Amino acid sequence: MKCKEIQDLILSDYLDGEMGEKESAHIDEHIAGCQDCKKFCVDAKAVSAELFEAAGRVEPGEYIWQRIKEKIVAEKAKSPTFAETIFEKLRYVFYIPRPAFAIATIVTMLLIFGTVTRLIYSRGELPGTGMTGQIEYFDYIAQGAADSSANGNAGFGTAVERYFL
Amino acid sequence: MQDIPNEVLKKAQGGDVGSFEIIYRATCGFVYNVAYRIVNSREDAEEVAQEVFLKIYRNLKYFRLESSFKTWAYRIATNCAITHYKRTAREKERREVYHTSTDPEQAASVSGRSGESHNETIDLFLKSINEDQRACIVLRNIEGLSYKQIADTLRISINTVRSRLKRAREKMLAMRKEMVKDEM
Numbered sequence: 001m002k003c004k005e006i007q008d009l010i011l012s013d014y015l016d017g018e019m020g021e022k023e024s025a026h027i028d029e030h031i032a033g034c035q036d037c038k039k040f041c042v043d044a045k046a047v048s049a050e051l052f053e054a055a056g057r058v059e060p061g062e063y064i065w066q067r068i069k070e071k072i073v074a075e076k077a078k079s080p081t082f083a084e085t086i087f088e089k090l091r092y093v094f095y096i097p098r099p100a101f102a103i104a105t106i107v108t109m110l111l112i113f114g115t116v117t118r119l120i121y122s123r124g125e126l127p128g129t130g131m132t133g134q135i136e137y138f139d140y141i142a143q144g145a146a147d148s149s150a151n152g153n154a155g156f157g158t159a160v161e162r163y164f165l
Numbered sequence: 166m167q168d169i170p171n172e173v174l175k176k177a178q179g180g181d182v183g184s185f186e187i188i189y190r191a192t193c194g195f196v197y198n199v200a201y202r203i204v205n206s207r208e209d210a211e212e213v214a215q216e217v218f219l220k221i222y223r224n225l226k227y228f229r230l231e232s233s234f235k236t237w238a239y240r241i242a243t244n245c246a247i248t249h250y251k252r253t254a255r256e257k258e259r260r261e262v263y264h265t266s267t268d269p270e271q272a273a274s275v276s277g278r279s280g281e282s283h284n285e286t287i288d289l290f291l292k293s294i295n296e297d298q299r300a301c302i303v304l305r306n307i308e309g310l311s312y313k314q315i316a317d318t319l320r321i322s323i324n325t326v327r328s329r330l331k332r333a334r335e336k337m338l339a340m341r342k343e344m345v346k347d348e349m
Contacts, residue, residue, distance in 0.1 A: 011331040011338075016305060018312050018327075047337040051290065052306035054283050060197040064211055065189055068218045069182065075223075076180055 006030050007040050014041075015048050169234050178225050185222055193218075195308060196242045202303040203246035203296060205288055209253065210246075217245045239304070239318040247296045290337045298333035301326055 006027055013019040014027050031038050169188055176184035196217050201210035220241055228237060291299050300319060304310045305326075310318065315326045 008331060011334045012327045015334075016312065016330070043338055043341065044334060047290065047341050048306060048334055051287060051337075052302075055287050055307055056284055057194065057198055058201050058207065058210070060193050060211065060214055064197075064214055065186070065193070068189065068215055068222075069186070071215075071219060072182060072185065072222055076182070 001026070001030065003030075003034060003037055006034075006037050007044075010037070010041050010044050011048075015044060171230050174225070174228070174230060174234060177222075178228070185225075188221070189218060192238050196238065198307060199239070199242045199300075199303055200246040200249075202287075202291060202307055203243070203299055204250045204253075205292060209249060213242075213246050213249045216249070217242050220245065233317075236314065236317050239308075239310070239314075240320070243300050243304070243318060247300060250296050290340060293340050294333040294336050298329045298336075301329040302333050305330060 009019070009023075009027060014024060019027070031041055169191055173184045173187050177188055193214065197210055197214045200213035200217070201207060204210055204213055217238075221238060224241075228234070291302065294302065301315055304315045304318060305312075312323045312326045315321075316323045319326070
């Protein structure tokens with residue numbers, strides 16, 4: 001490997017310990033026998049690891065958290081809860097006067113109401129009292145007419161009818 | 166920085182300020198330091214730190230708990246600092262031209278002054294490189310992240326990390342040579 005390639009590696013992977021043992025040993029070997037690369041390595045270490053090793057850490061003041069907290073609390077106070085969000089959405093849909101939308105909603109609701117009512121009533125009558133009652137009623141009328149014609153009366157043959165007629 | 170326990174993150178996601186304070190206490194150090202080294206001013210670093218934590222608070226509900234909070238927080242901190250630096254660079258340049266220059270000659274004279282703090286020398290070196298290179302140097306040399314972690318944080322390839330570090334060190338090396346020459 002040429003000195004330039006070695007020096008490029010020194011400035012990145014070698015100094016940062018991102019190199020495999022074998023490659024690192026190869027560079028060590030080159031540095032040991034090359035004065036230029038040895039000096040380059042010393043200088044490179046001075047502007048990377050050594051320079052920053054002694055870098056002091058700066059600490060943020062407590063007032064920074066107080067400022068952040070104030071903003072967060074203010075934002076939290078403004079933002080609605082989940083229930084409030086849902087309520088607001090519903091209110092928006094139903095209460096904001098938008099004639100076309102309101103009419104469409106009313107028509108749809110009437111249609112739904114009518115369909116549901118019809119379904120409930122038809123379900124209640126069909127299998128039970130509704131049709132059966134009508135059939136029994138027609139039977140009764142037919143029977144009464146037959147009885148009255150047999151007796152020579154024009155009525156339906158009941159005691160009440162007989163009383164009035 | 167230690168990764169934050171999921172229970173704390175879940176509570177904070179629900180808006181619990183106490184849990185968010187735990188997150189703040191565990192991460193404010195690195196957020197502030199990364200910001201400070203990138204923007205190179207305590208005042209701006211404070212602004213960036215506030216911006217970072219408000220961003221974290223607002224976006225915490227979208228954070229997936231299976232991801233690394235540490236990487237996510239580093240990413241927000243670095244991006245906010247770089248954006249802030251770029252936004253204020255022109256204005257700062259105009260202001261700072263009266264105080265400090267980034268050219269090697271003046272840097273050498275500053276470095277040569279007795280009692281000059283080590284941190285100011287670091288600031289001068291960091292000023293000589295661009296903000297993308299600076300972010301890599303800060304994350305590697307000050308925060309001690311690996312190439313893989315830097316790549317994940319900045320969403321760049323490992324080769325880009327390698328190349329940015331190499332170029333940054335080349336510039337710093339050149340600056341150091343100038344400083345040494347001037348001192349002699």
